[in-house]
Amino acid sequence: MDNKTIKELSVDLIVEATAICDNIKGRSVFVNQLLRSCSSIGANSHEAKYAQSNADFINKLEIALKECYETEYWLEILFKVQAFDEITYKNLINKCGSIRRKLIASITTVKNKKS
Numbered sequence: 001m002d003n004k005t006i007k008e009l010s011v012d013l014i015v016e017a018t019a020i021c022d023n024i025k026g027r028s029v030f031v032n033q034l035l036r037s038c039s040s041i042g043a044n045s046h047e048a049k050y051a052q053s054n055a056d057f058i059n060k061l062e063i064a065l066k067e068c069y070e071t072e073y074w075l076e077i078l079f080k081v082q083a084f085d086e087i088t089y090k091n092l093i094n095k096c097g098s099i100r101r102k103l104i105a106s107i108t109t110v111k112n113k114k115s
Contacts (some may be wrong), residue, residue, distance in 0.1 A: 006064075006102050007049075010042030013071075013095045020092075024083045031083075036073035041099060058110055065103045072096050090109040 004012070016039045021031045041064050048060035072093060079089040 006045045006099060006106070008036070009099045009102065010045055010064075013104050014042055016095070017092060019067050019070075020084060020088060024078070025111050027078065027083050028038065030074060030081070034071060034078060037067045037070040038073060040064070041071060045103070054110055054114055057103060058107055061103055061110075065100065068096055068100045068103060072100075077109065083085060108110065 008013060014035070017034060021035055044060045044064035044067065044108060048057050048064070051057035051060055073095070075092050080087070098112050
């Protein structure tokens with residue numbers, strides 16, 4: 001398992017996705033959606049760090065998790081319209097998966113502490 005934080009992983013993901021998307025032509029709607037959802041993962045997880053309560057913290061992480069799922073969707077669409085190759089797709093999906101697992105673990109931990 002990756003020892004990087006959610007923030008570090010999400011920054012890596014958006015930097016890599018941006019570099020790849022800079023080379024995609026003719027798919028601007030999909031590219032914009034991908035970059036929005038991808039950047040939102042990091043923004044919401046970073047915002048959670050400054051949450052006003054456990055409920056606020058969980059809410060921010062759950063939004064980041066939703067954005068992670070959305071990012072996976074847009075990656076699949078871009079792959080299926082042949083905007084990038086399978087190696088690129090699998091690499092980005094694996095990065096999303098790592099973030100998703102860490103988000104789920106963090107949410108679960110906080111929820112269990114509340115019980």
